[in-house]
Amino acid sequence: RIHHHRWEVKYQFRSPDCFEKLSITINGQTPGPTIYAQQGDTVVVELKNSLLTENVAVHWHGIRQIGTPWSDGTEGVTQCPILPGDTFMYKFVVDRAGTYIYHAHYGMQRSAGLYGMIIVSVPNSVIEPFSYDYDRSILLNDWWHKSTYEQAAGLNSIPFVWVGEPQSLLINGRGKFNCSMAGTDQVCNTTNPQCSPYVLTVVPGKTYRLRIASISSLSAFNFELEGHNMTIVEADGHYVEPFVVKNLNIYSGETYSVLVKADQDPSRNYWAALNVVSRKPATPTGVGIINYYPNHPKKSPPSAPPTGPLWNDTEYRVKQSLAIKARKGYAIPPPPTSDRVITLLNTQNKINNHTRWAVNNISFTLPDTPYLVALKEGLHHAFNQSPAPDTYNNSDGYNIYDAPQNPNASYSNSIYRIEFNSTVDVVLQNANMMTPNNSETHPWHLHGHDFWVLGYGTGRFDPVKDRVKYNLVDPIMKNTVPLHPYGWTALRFRADNPGTWMFHCHIESHFFMGMGVVFAEGVERVGRLPTSIMGCGETKRFVRRP
Numbered sequence: 001r002i003h004h005h006r007w008e009v010k011y012q013f014r015s016p017d018c019f020e021k022l023s024i025t026i027n028g029q030t031p032g033p034t035i036y037a038q039q040g041d042t043v044v045v046e047l048k049n050s051l052l053t054e055n056v057a058v059h060w061h062g063i064r065q066i067g068t069p070w071s072d073g074t075e076g077v078t079q080c081p082i083l084p085g086d087t088f089m090y091k092f093v094v095d096r097a098g099t100y101i102y103h104a105h106y107g108m109q110r111s112a113g114l115y116g117m118i119i120v121s122v123p124n125s126v127i128e129p130f131s132y133d134y135d136r137s138i139l140l141n142d143w144w145h146k147s148t149y150e151q152a153a154g155l156n157s158i159p160f161v162w163v164g165e166p167q168s169l170l171i172n173g174r175g176k177f178n179c180s181m182a183g184t185d186q187v188c189n190t191t192n193p194q195c196s197p198y199v200l201t202v203v204p205g206k207t208y209r210l211r212i213a214s215i216s217s218l219s220a221f222n223f224e225l226e227g228h229n230m231t232i233v234e235a236d237g238h239y240v241e242p243f244v245v246k247n248l249n250i251y252s253g254e255t256y257s258v259l260v261k262a263d264q265d266p267s268r269n270y271w272a273a274l275n276v277v278s279r280k281p282a283t284p285t286g287v288g289i290i291n292y293y294p295n296h297p298k299k300s301p302p303s304a305p306p307t308g309p310l311w312n313d314t315e316y317r318v319k320q321s322l323a324i325k326a327r328k329g330y331a332i333p334p335p336p337t338s339d340r341v342i343t344l345l346n347t348q349n350k351i352n353n354h355t356r357w358a359v360n361n362i363s364f365t366l367p368d369t370p371y372l373v374a375l376k377e378g379l380h381h382a383f384n385q386s387p388a389p390d391t392y393n394n395s396d397g398y399n400i401y402d403a404p405q406n407p408n409a410s411y412s413n414s415i416y417r418i419e420f421n422s423t424v425d426v427v428l429q430n431a432n433m434m435t436p437n438n439s440e441t442h443p444w445h446l447h448g449h450d451f452w453v454l455g456y457g458t459g460r461f462d463p464v465k466d467r468v469k470y471n472l473v474d475p476i477m478k479n480t481v482p483l484h485p486y487g488w489t490a491l492r493f494r495a496d497n498p499g500t501w502m503f504h505c506h507i508e509s510h511f512f513m514g515m516g517v518v519f520a521e522g523v524e525r526v527g528r529l530p531t532s533i534m535g536c537g538e539t540k541r542f543v544r545r546p
């Protein structure tokens with residue numbers, strides 16, 4: 001089956017947290033419409049850019065784009081941006097059931113509201129390994145009142161202006177800002193229906209599959225349904241060996257399915273509570289309502305919303321990460337060994353007094369010519385041809401608990417060329433930032449693949465002692481994984497998808513500040529590129545102009 005969608009992307013005034021802000025909408029909505037499809041279906045999105053003065057590109061997060069690397073929607077990597085007034089056609093197969101996301105992948109547009117969910121159901125002949133009565137989706141986000149332009153300009157300025165903590169946390173695009181804190185020239189109205197809280201109405205005794213996704217720009221979240229346990233059953237489109245949690249830690253770019261039974265006292269309602277973890281919270285708890293039918297959906301729960309675990313309890317979060325394993329009978333064993341190990345040290349650095357993030361001391365910049373076209377057409381001047389480094393300087397002596405020993409990084413758009421069909425291990429290594437005693441959580445997202453999560457640990461990765469502890473039995477496969485403070489995360493993937501693929505921190509400002517790399521594999525096997533992805537940089541000559 002083919003699902004055809006026509007989307008118009010444009011700026012509109014929206015008040016998701018009661019505070020009016022210029023937001024990017026799809027057909028008038030933010031979050032955008034949910035895409036529903038069945039495994040094996042084709043999704044076509046004809047996207048018209050009506051932003052007037054701004055380019056756009058949309059990434060289909062978690063969809064591997066097998067055979068369609070040009071539809072990955074990553075500006076500078078797989079396509080030129082879509083110009084104002086232009087219509088671009090994304091066409092891809094959703095080849096695996098599960099919960100996915102889509103979002104802008106140009107500048108910092110994601111933070112302006114351009115995102116939504118993709119729900120792929122199993123084929124009719126397949127029965128899932130768990131059952132439930134109803135299926136609901138919940139998209140979590142953090143929200144700022146400053147425009148993304150102001151944010152981006154601040155990040156690029158000397159002195160550096162950080163985006164700061166969000167003003168609100170949104171559950172399915174709804175939050176509540178305290179309007180008494182808004183300026184007199186600002187529009188903020190707590191009775192605006194756009195910011196009435198999200199209500200999940202439940203029938204007592206029934207079981208709900210909640211598909212929970214985080215598209216946050218910065219925050220790591222803890223999500224809790226007051227008084228209700230959740231059983232985690234899916235992560236990033238893969239079945240999880242079920243386990244019960246009181247609350248779910250979820251990082252930007254991750255998706256989960258949890259089963260929740262409406263088994264509490266039905267005479268009242270309960271809170272759905274969204275709290276910031278890993279960074280010191282400065283944003284009120286985001287709340288929604290679990291409404292036990294037939295109570296009034298607006299009946300306020302009699303208790304205070306859950307405040308979540310301690311924000312700096314890293315151990316609690318690492319423990320939950322470690323508990324996520326592939327479901328018995330569904331585990332796809334990883335190749336027992338790898339052909340190449342790439343160790344990526346994550347540091348905050350300075351370049352010419354700009355604050356940047358770097359990976360092995362290289363701060364990523366996007367080329368003007370998309371890598372996919374440059375590699376396929378042999379445009380060697382389009383980007384730095386020297387290979388990006390497989391490890392960092394002094395990798396067996398670097399003190400990850402100190403501020404970077406060499407605070408100066410350099411800009412580069414060099415990439416990793418990966419041998420087609422080889423197996424690659426990536427060891428993400430966290431470290432102290434430029435300020436003492438601080439290391440943040442970075443959710444790393446890989447385009448075009450799922451990887452096996454082989455392990456998490458604390459401190460500097462030890463290739464001898466830590467590698468033997470890898471889980472090669474039942475590792476979960478994911479496309480986004482947290483790198484915990486002062487920790488390491490090891491993953492393995494098969495480079496079996498011809499194309500050029502971003503691997504980056506999913507924190508919007510961190511990616512904007514250079515925290516990412518590109519893997520290229522088997523580009524010579526990629527079919528004929530559509531000219532619709534061309535037109536910028538050195539690809540202008542491939543597009544016939546009238």
Ligand SMILES: O=C1O[C@H]([C@@H](O)CO)C(O)=C1O
Nearest residue numbers: 162348433434435440510513
């Ligand atoms: O990149 C970042 O900058 C700030 C801080 O380090 C400087 O203001 C922060 O928390 C980041 O994640």
